[in-house]
Amino acid sequence: xxxxxxxxxxxxxxxxxxxxxxxxxxxxxxxxxxxxxxxxxxxxxxxxxxxxxxxxxxxxxxxxxxxxxxxxxxxxxxxxxxxxxxxxxxxxxxxxxxxxxxxxxxxxxxxxxxxxxxxxxxxxxxxxxxxxxxxxxxxxxxxxxxxxxxxxxxxxxxxxxx
Numbered sequence: 001x002x003x004x005x006x007x008x009x010x011x012x013x014x015x016x017x018x019x020x021x022x023x024x025x026x027x028x029x030x031x032x033x034x035x036x037x038x039x040x041x042x043x044x045x046x047x048x049x050x051x052x053x054x055x056x057x058x059x060x061x062x063x064x065x066x067x068x069x070x071x072x073x074x075x076x077x078x079x080x081x082x083x084x085x086x087x088x089x090x091x092x093x094x095x096x097x098x099x100x101x102x103x104x105x106x107x108x109x110x111x112x113x114x115x116x117x118x119x120x121x122x123x124x125x126x127x128x129x130x131x132x133x134x135x136x137x138x139x140x141x142x143x144x145x146x147x148x149x150x151x152x153x154x155x156x157x158x159x160x161x162x
Contacts, residue, residue: 029105036113
């Protein structure tokens with residue numbers, strides 16, 4: 001592994017550790033992220049918004065797994081120590097794979113850009129799990145949580161673009 005790969009892995013490990021700390025603080029047992037900006041922030045992989053499920057399963061404790069359609073797996077740059085890759089084929093049930101990886105969490109936070117069809121399919125597979133948004137907001141545990149409060153009001157107008 002080259003120096004750049006080690007540096008990238010270190011960045012993702014640090015981000016995941018910060019998210020896990022927030023998960024513990026906020027009572028979230030597993031974070032489920034699909035398409036959107038949270039996924040590349042934590043893994044480096046920008047998923048294409050396909051009708052096939054791509055999801056990072058990040059338990060508060062334990063190994064993170066990126067579940068992707070087999071046809072997308074070659075696009076993923078693996079980050080050893082950050083997440084394992086779990087490609088799924090057309091004959092497999094990706095929602096079932098995610099449910100199995102999630103275990104039996106009391107609370108799951110789901111990325112805001114997760115397709116509703118995947119969440120609707122996941123609900124009966126995790127019947128005792130309380131679901132909530134991963135962010136934004138005061139209880140955010142995803143990428144937006146990293147911003148925190150920067151001492152002051154939110155910027156408006158032209159200053160907001162900087």
